Every structure is written in structure tokens, then in C-alpha cells.
Amino acid sequence: MANMANPKLNEAAILARFDSLVKEGIVFYNPDQRIITHKDQNNLTYEFRITSALTHKPTPGQLPTPSRYAPGSDIDVTGFEISPITTTHLLAANKFSAARPHLLLLTTDGHARQHAALDAADWAAAHAALSALTTPTGSQGYMLFFNCGVAGGCSRLHKHMQIIPRPAPGGLWLDGMVADGVPYVYFMERFRGQEGWLAPGGLEGVYRGLLGRAERALEAGGEGEVEEGRAVPHNVLLTRDWMAVIPRRKPGVRGANANAPAMLGMVWLADEEVLGRWLGIGPSVVLADVGVPV
Numbered sequence: 001m002a003n004m005a006n007p008k009l010n011e012a013a014i015l016a017r018f019d020s021l022v023k024e025g026i027v028f029y030n031p032d033q034r035i036i037t038h039k040d041q042n043n044l045t046y047e048f049r050i051t052s053a054l055t056h057k058p059t060p061g062q063l064p065t066p067s068r069y070a071p072g073s074d075i076d077v078t079g080f081e082i083s084p085i086t087t088t089h090l091l092a093a094n095k096f097s098a099a100r101p102h103l104l105l106l107t108t109d110g111h112a113r114q115h116a117a118l119d120a121a122d123w124a125a126a127h128a129a130l131s132a133l134t135t136p137t138g139s140q141g142y143m144l145f146f147n148c149g150v151a152g153g154c155s156r157l158h159k160h161m162q163i164i165p166r167p168a169p170g171g172l173w174l175d176g177m178v179a180d181g182v183p184y185v186y187f188m189e190r191f192r193g194q195e196g197w198l199a200p201g202g203l204e205g206v207y208r209g210l211l212g213r214a215e216r217a218l219e220a221g222g223e224g225e226v227e228e229g230r231a232v233p234h235n236v237l238l239t240r241d242w243m244a245v246i247p248r249r250k251p252g253v254r255g256a257n258a259n260a261p262a263m264l265g266m267v268w269l270a271d272e273e274v275l276g277r278w279l280g281i282g283p284s285v286v287l288a289d290v291g292v293p294v
Helices: 011-023 052-056 120-132 200-220 272-281 283-290
Strands: 034-039 045-050 081-084 089-093 103-107 142-148 160-165 187-190 234-238 242-247 266-269
Touching (some): 011 081, 045 272, 089 120, 103 120, 120 142, 120 200, 187 200, 200 242, 272 283
Antiparallel strands (some): 081 089, 089 103, 103 160, 142 160, 142 234, 187 242, 234 242
């Protein structure tokens, strides 16, 4: 799992490649997004972004012909590649991007599955990718996330993580020392006193501890049983300051579906109809129902 990333791979190079793919019409990304903010009864602020890029995203029944996939895969990255990151992982642009950039960090083994827990190779790749995106002059930073299992919000089987720009400091619910009003159970570790970062092995150890707590939370509600080789459904969110694991019970409520960013109030939508579902049900009701309610 040696680091294979191009030594010249950095934030500027990644953004240049992403912008080129958008300009060529290979990647769908529209910076002209309609943004709707909503404050719920718990004083949590949700940011809904309606983007035309997601209207192009196929459902599993509309996926490209299998000939474009690597063996075992259901994610087509032909023409979207950015760089190998390690011997086990590839960095690519997300064809249907909600942010600039919106990246996929996927296993080179197309048979690796999204319902499995993250392992040492995944964490080595995550560390290498986020390190490549770190600049001394500094953007606001990046956030990596993982949707484990269908109930965790995944729509593809091939194991992959995703990376997006992190909102400005304090812009994520969990940035504060106490995240009051979050309607679901979550587990997190802050990297205070460790220069805001851990080595890959340290990240894996933190993750295993948090995942164990998520498993117990689901078991307490009678929902922790999984088949061998599968992890309990969960979301992972990682910044240079903290890691969070959120146990999940279902992908959505009446068509209001939530991935990992949505669990922090960052909801990407294709159209007004889906926005209406979220607001009609109540965003905090959705998140409590798909997670483990407090």
C-alpha cells in the first residue's frame, strides 16, 4: 500500500484537472446552485443546495454498459482519473459533482464492497489524498466521507470514499466542542494536541473504536446484526481536526435520502420536489429517523 501519488499532485493540480474535465463536459458540475437555508426547532442550520449536476446522475438501473467497468465494479471512472494514490487506491473526479472539486477515492480492486468497514489500506489512501490537498497557504481544507452500506446512503457497490471542500471553520455542526441539538447519536474523536492530524495507523485505530461504539448503539435498538464480512451501516466524516462515525438505520424517509454530508445539514438535491419532501417531513425528523434518535 505504498504511496504512489505523483509528487507534483497538490491542490492546484487537482483543481486544474477537475476544471478541465468540467470544461470538456466530462464532469457535470454547475457552480450556479440555488442555496436554501433552513433553521429547525433545535436551532440547527441546514443548507440545501439544488444543483443541475445531480439531474444527470443515473439510478442503478441506468448504469453504463458493463464493458466500461473494471472487473467487479459498478463505478465508471474512465476518463475521470486524476492519479493513483497508493497501490490500492485511485483518485478520480466524481462525474456528478456537487462541489469544486468533488472527488472519488476508490479501490483499484473492483470487487471491494461499500458495505465493508474501512481497513488499513483505505486509511493509508485517505491520509495520502488529504495530505496532497493540504497547502501551506491553505484553502479552508477538505472533508472526506464514507457512506457504508445502503442504509448508510451509498448508491454503488464498489468501495469508495469521497472528498469535498470543507466549509469555513465553524461551518460544520461538529466543529464546536458541543454540538447541541443534533437529533441522532454520533461518536467522534477530536485530534486536539496532536497537531490536528494522525498517521494512517492512528486514524484506523480511532475509527475502529468509534465503529465499535456505533455497533453497540445499533445493537441496543435491536438493529446491529449483519452478515459476515459486512459492517453495520454507518457514515464516516473526517477532517484534519476530528473524525465522526454515525450509526445508520435506513437510507431515507419517504424519498428524503441522506448521505454523510446530509447528516451534518449539507443536503444536495436535484430539484425542488425533493426539497419539498425534506421540508415537509422536517429535516431533523429525517436525520433522527435514518440514524439512531437521541
